Amino acid sequence: MRIGQGYDIHRFLTDGAGGLRLGGIDVPGAERLDGHSDGDALIHAVIDAILGAAGEGDIGRHFAPGDAEWRGIDSRELLRRAEKLVVSRGFHIHNIDATVIAERPRLADHIPGMRESIARTLAVEPSRVNVKATTNEGLGAIGAGEAVAAMAVALLDEDVP
Ligand code: MG
Numbered sequence: 393m394r395i396g397q398g399y400d401i402h403r404f405l406t407d408g409a410g411g412l413r414l415g416g417i418d419v420p421g422a423e424r425l426d427g428h429s430d431g432d433a434l435i436h437a438v439i440d441a442i443l444g445a446a447g448e449g450d451i452g453r454h455f456a457p458g459d460a461e462w463r464g465i466d467s468r469e470l471l472r473r474a475e476k477l478v479v480s481r482g483f484h485i486h487n488i489d490a491t492v493i494a495e496r497p498r499l500a501d502h503i504p505g506m507r508e509s510i511a512r513t514l515a516v517e518p519s520r521v522n523v524k525a526t527t528n529e530g531l532g533a534i535g536a537g538e539a540v541a542a543m544a545v546a547l548l549d550e551d552v553p
Contacts, residue, residue: 428458438544
């Protein structure tokens with residue numbers, strides 16, 4: 393087995409237009425997160441955890457920010473590609489655990505949808521994916537509602553040759 397961890401943070405856009413994407417789903421009640429892709433900090437943390445477990449560097453190495461190919465892309469597509477990469481290296485996903493840190497919007501009702509979305513993208517049972525959410529107790533930029541951060545760990549099984 394191999395373990396990997398990932399972390400990401402993205403700031404909210406301030407255009408008031410809504411459009412938050414998190415965990416591969418649309419979440420009402422907040423602006424979209426800034427980023428070259430769709431800004432989905434949770435999916436990005438999961439990607440880094442998976443790549444880290446496989447010893448494959450990080451998301452920026454495989455999907456360089458600034459590359460026109462990834463502009464505005466649905467981060468689930470990047471996750472799908474990361475999963476394919478680690479499978480090609482002889483691994484498959486055992487389980488994922490992730491935490492979103494956000495002061496707003498309220499995420500509790502959307503956790504099951506994020507879990508399903510990530511599991512479906514990875515083609516694993518939802519029971520192998522866990523998503524949690526917490527606030528930052530009003531502290532710092534996250535606490536001020538300016539950004540969303542996410543952390544994830546991934547455990548990979550090594551395929552028996
Ligand atoms: Mg990111």
